[in-house]
Amino acid sequence: xxxxxxxxxxxxxxxxxxxxxxxxxxxxxxxxxxxxxxxxxxxxxxxxxxxxxxxxxxxxxxxxxxxxxxxxxxxxxxxxxxxxxxxxxxxxxxxxxxxxxxxxxxxxxxxxxxxxxxxxxxxxxxxxxxxxxxxxxxxxxxxxxxxxxxxxxxxxxxxxxxxxxxxxxxxxxxxxxxxxxxxxxxxxxxxxxxxxxxxxxxxxxxxxxxxxxxxxxxxxxxxxxxxxxxxxxxxxxxxxxxxxxxxxxxxxxxxxxxxxxxxxxxxxxxxxxxxxxxxxxxxxxxxxxxxxxxxxxxxxxxxxxxxxxxxxxxxxxxxxxxxxxxxxxxxxxxxxxxxxxxxxxxxxxxxxxxx
Amino acid sequence: xxxxxxxxxxxxxxxxxxxxxxxxxxxxxxxxxxxxxxxxxxxxxxxxxxxxxxxxxxxxxxxxxxxxxxxxxxxxxxxxxxxxxxxxxxxxxxxxxxxxxxxxxxxxxxxxxxxxxxxxxxxxxxxxxxxxxxxxxxxxxxxxxxxxxxxxxxxxxxxxxxxxxxxxxxxxxxxxxxxxxxxxxxxxxxxxxxxxxxxxxxxxxxxxxxxxxxxxxxxxxxxxxxxxxxxxxxxxxxxxxxxxxxxxxxxxxxxxxxxxxxxxxxxxxxxxxxxxxxxxxxxxxxxxxxxxxxxxxxxxxxxxxxxxxxxxxxxxxxxxxxxxxxxxxxxx
Ligand code: HEM
Numbered sequence: 001x002x003x004x005x006x007x008x009x010x011x012x013x014x015x016x017x018x019x020x021x022x023x024x025x026x027x028x029x030x031x032x033x034x035x036x037x038x039x040x041x042x043x044x045x046x047x048x049x050x051x052x053x054x055x056x057x058x059x060x061x062x063x064x065x066x067x068x069x070x071x072x073x074x075x076x077x078x079x080x081x082x083x084x085x086x087x088x089x090x091x092x093x094x095x096x097x098x099x100x101x102x103x104x105x106x107x108x109x110x111x112x113x114x115x116x117x118x119x120x121x122x123x124x125x126x127x128x129x130x131x132x133x134x135x136x137x138x139x140x141x142x143x144x145x146x147x148x149x150x151x152x153x154x155x156x157x158x159x160x161x162x163x164x165x166x167x168x169x170x171x172x173x174x175x176x177x178x179x180x181x182x183x184x185x186x187x188x189x190x191x192x193x194x195x196x197x198x199x200x201x202x203x204x205x206x207x208x209x210x211x212x213x214x215x216x217x218x219x220x221x222x223x224x225x226x227x228x229x230x231x232x233x234x235x236x237x238x239x240x241x242x243x244x245x246x247x248x249x250x251x252x253x254x255x256x257x258x259x260x261x262x263x264x265x266x267x268x269x270x271x272x273x274x275x276x277x278x279x280x281x282x283x284x285x286x287x288x289x290x291x292x293x294x295x296x297x298x299x300x301x302x303x304x305x306x307x308x309x310x311x312x313x314x315x316x317x318x319x320x321x322x323x324x325x326x327x328x329x330x331x332x333x334x335x336x337x338x339x340x341x342x343x344x345x346x347x348x349x350x351x352x353x354x355x
Numbered sequence: 356x357x358x359x360x361x362x363x364x365x366x367x368x369x370x371x372x373x374x375x376x377x378x379x380x381x382x383x384x385x386x387x388x389x390x391x392x393x394x395x396x397x398x399x400x401x402x403x404x405x406x407x408x409x410x411x412x413x414x415x416x417x418x419x420x421x422x423x424x425x426x427x428x429x430x431x432x433x434x435x436x437x438x439x440x441x442x443x444x445x446x447x448x449x450x451x452x453x454x455x456x457x458x459x460x461x462x463x464x465x466x467x468x469x470x471x472x473x474x475x476x477x478x479x480x481x482x483x484x485x486x487x488x489x490x491x492x493x494x495x496x497x498x499x500x501x502x503x504x505x506x507x508x509x510x511x512x513x514x515x516x517x518x519x520x521x522x523x524x525x526x527x528x529x530x531x532x533x534x535x536x537x538x539x540x541x542x543x544x545x546x547x548x549x550x551x552x553x554x555x556x557x558x559x560x561x562x563x564x565x566x567x568x569x570x571x572x573x574x575x576x577x578x579x580x581x582x583x584x585x586x587x588x589x590x591x592x593x594x595x596x597x598x599x600x601x602x603x604x605x606x607x608x609x610x611x612x613x614x615x616x617x618x619x620x621x622x623x624x625x626x627x628x629x630x631x632x633x634x635x636x637x638x639x640x641x642x643x644x645x646x647x648x649x650x651x652x653x654x655x656x657x658x659x660x661x662x663x664x665x666x667x668x669x670x671x672x673x674x675x676x677x678x679x680x681x682x683x684x685x686x687x
Binding site for chain 1: 372402403404405407431432468469470474476477478500504584631633639641
C-alpha cells in the first residue's frame with residue numbers, strides 16, 4: 001500500500017491528526033477492563049495484515065513529520081542522542097538491522113544495495129541517498145546510530161549486555177514519556193527502572209530482565225506500554241517539562257476530548273549480532289480521547305480502566321489531578337455493557353453506545 | 356497471533372529459527388580435534404555473530420537425538436560458512452564420537468542461531484585471553500573480531516604437546532607478537548602471577564579451558580584484586596553418562612526412564628516436552644526446573660543454581676544434572 005505522509009506538527013499549532021486508517025490500526029493497549037503492570041511480552045514475528053505489528057519497524061503517515069520534529073529537538077539539545085565509545089559497533093548493528101528490515105518490508109520506500117562493505121542506501125520519503133562504507137564512520141554524516149535513527153520513527157535505547165545486566169550506554173531519545181537519556185546514560189536495568197511504582201515489589205523487573213538477557217538473534221520480542229499526554233506532543237521530556245507541564249492546565253471539560261491523548265508505546269527488543277547488545281525501540285502512537293470514542297468498545301473500556309487504575313499508577317503517569325475531569329468525559333461513553341476480550345475494536349460485533 | 360500478550364503469563368524463552376546446514380568440509384587437525392564446516396541449505400547467508408558465541412548442533416544418532424553446544428570459531432563477519440572444532444571425548448556419551456566417526460561431508464544437520472554467553476566486554480582497553488586445549492575455539496572468533504577493528508589483545512594458550520596444539524601454527528604465523536604458547540610435555544606453564552600483575556588498568560581477562568584451569572585463573576585474579584566484572588569465563592559441561600533413573604513429569608502426565616548415555620533434558624524432549632534452553636551445558640539457566648517430589652540423591656553438575664538451591668532439592672538443571680533414587684517428580 002502507498003502511504004500518504006501527513007504535513008503536520010507536534011508542537012505550537014499541533015496540526016497532528018490521525019486518518020481513518022491510523023485510527024483503525026491504533027494499538028489500543030487494554031485487553032480487558034482493568035490494567036496492572038505485568039510481563040506482557042510476546043514474540044515480534046509479524047501480526048495481522050496492516051496492523052502496527054506486521055513489520056519489524058512500522059512506517060506510517062506520521063513518518064516525515066516525526067522526523068522533522070526529531071531534528072528540531074536535536075538542534076535544541078544534542079544530548080538527546082548519546083553513544084558511549086564502546087557502543088559504536090552496536091550502532092552499526094542497529095543501522096544494519098533497520099536498513100535490511102525497511103528495505104525488505106517497504107521496498108517501494110527504501111532500498112539497500114550492498115557490494116561487500118560498500119553500501120548504497122536510498123530513503124525515498126525523506127529524499128536521502130548515501131553511499132558509504134559499512135563499519136567506516138568517516139563515510140557517514142553522523143555516527144551509525146544517529147544516522148539511522150534520524151530516519152526511523154520511535155526512540156531507541158541501545159543496551160550493552162554484561163554482568164548479567166543491561167546498561168543504557170547509547171540512545172536516541174526525543175519522544176519520551178518524561179524520562180531522560182542524559183540522566184539515565186550508563187545506568188543498568190534496575191537503576192533506570194527505580195522510579196516505577198509497584199512493579200519492583202511484584203518481581204516484574206527481575207523476571208523481565210531474565211527474559212531480555214536470553215533474547216536470541218532472529219527472535220525479537222515486543223510489549224506495549226501507555227501513558228497520557230495533553231496535546232499531541234512527542235517531546236514530553238523532563239528537560240522541557242517547563243514547556244509541556246503547564247499545558248496540562250489548559251484542559252477544560254469542553255476541550256478535553258480533542259486535547260487529551262492516550263499515548264501508547266510499542267516497545268520491541270532485538271538482539272544485536274556483532275556486539276551482542278540489545279536494542280529497545282520505543283515507538284509512540286498518539287490518539288485523542290474523542291477519536292478513541294469512535295470505537296464503542298474502546299470507549300467503554302477506557303472509562304473503566306482510568307476509573308479503576310491504582311492511584312500509584314495514575315500519579316506516576318502524571319494524570320492523577322485531571323482524572324476526575326477525564327472520568328466526567330469518559331463516563332458519557334460507558335453504558336455498562338460488557339466488552340469482548342482482547343485489544344481489537346471489534347467494530348462489527350460490538351454494539352454501538354446505548355445511551 | 357491475534358493480540359498482544361494477555362496479562363501476566365510468565366514469559367517463555369523465545370526460540371530463534373533453527374538453521375539447516377550441510378557439512379561442507381571436515382578437517383582433522385590432530386589426533387583428537389577435527390574442524391567441521393557448514394554451509395546453509397536454503398542459500399541464504401548465515402547471521403553474523405559476536406566472538407564467543409556458540410551454536411547448538413543437533414545430531415540424530417540412531418534413535419537418540421543429541422544437541423551439543425560448540426563455540427563458533429569462524430570469523431564472526433563471515434556469512435558463507437560457520438565452523439566449529441570438536442575434541443573427541445572417548446569417555447563421553449558419544450556426541451563428539453558421533454561427529455568424529457559418523458558424520459561425513461555432505462551430511463545435513465541442524466544448528467541453532469548463535470547465542471553468546473561469553474561476550475567480549477567492549478569497554479576493555481585490552482583483552483587478555485587464557486586458553487587451555489580445546490578452550491581455544493571461542494578465542495579464534497574473538498581474535499578475528501578484534502583484528503577487524505585493530506583491537507588490543509594478547510593470548511596465552513596452553514596445550515598438552517606440539518602435536519595436540521590446535522591452531523598454534525596459524526596463530527603464531529599471523530600474530531607472532533600477541534600469541535604465547537605453553538606445552539605441558541615440555542613443562543612450560545603460564546606465569547599467571549606475573550602476567551596478571553603486569554596488565555594495564557582497564558584490561559579484561561577471559562579464560563576458557565578445563566575446569567581446573569578456569570578455577571586457577573579465577574582464583575588467582577581474585578586474590579590479585581581483579582574486579583569480578585573484569586574476569587570472564589566459559590565452561591560448558593558436557594552431560595555425563597550415569598546410572599539410569601526414572602522421572603515423572605507432573606504437568607504433562609508422562610513418565611520416562613533416563614538412559615545411561617542420555618541426559619535428563621534429552622529424555623524429557625524424547626517425550627515431546629520441550630523445556631527452553633540456550634546452552635545445554637549448565638550455564639544459561641533456561642531449563643531450570645522445579646522438583647515437586649523426590650526420594651533420593653541429586654547429582655547437580657551445573658554452574659547455575661546457588662548452593663542452597665542445590666542442597667534443598669527443589670530445583671534441577673536437566674541439561675547436565677542427574678538423580679539417583681526411587682522417586683523424582685518434576686514440574687514439566
Ligand atoms: C531494555 C529494555 C527497557 C528499557 C530501555 C526500559 C526503559 C524504561 C524507562 C527509561 C522507563 C521510565 C522510568 C522513569 O520513570 O524514569 C521505563 C518504565 C517502565 N518500564 Fe521499562 N524498559 C525496558 C524494558 C522493560 C520491560 C521488559 C518491562 C516489562 C515489564 C518494563 C516495564 C516498565 C514499566 C512497567 C514502566 C513504567 C511505565 C509506565 O507506567 O508508564 N520495561 N522503562
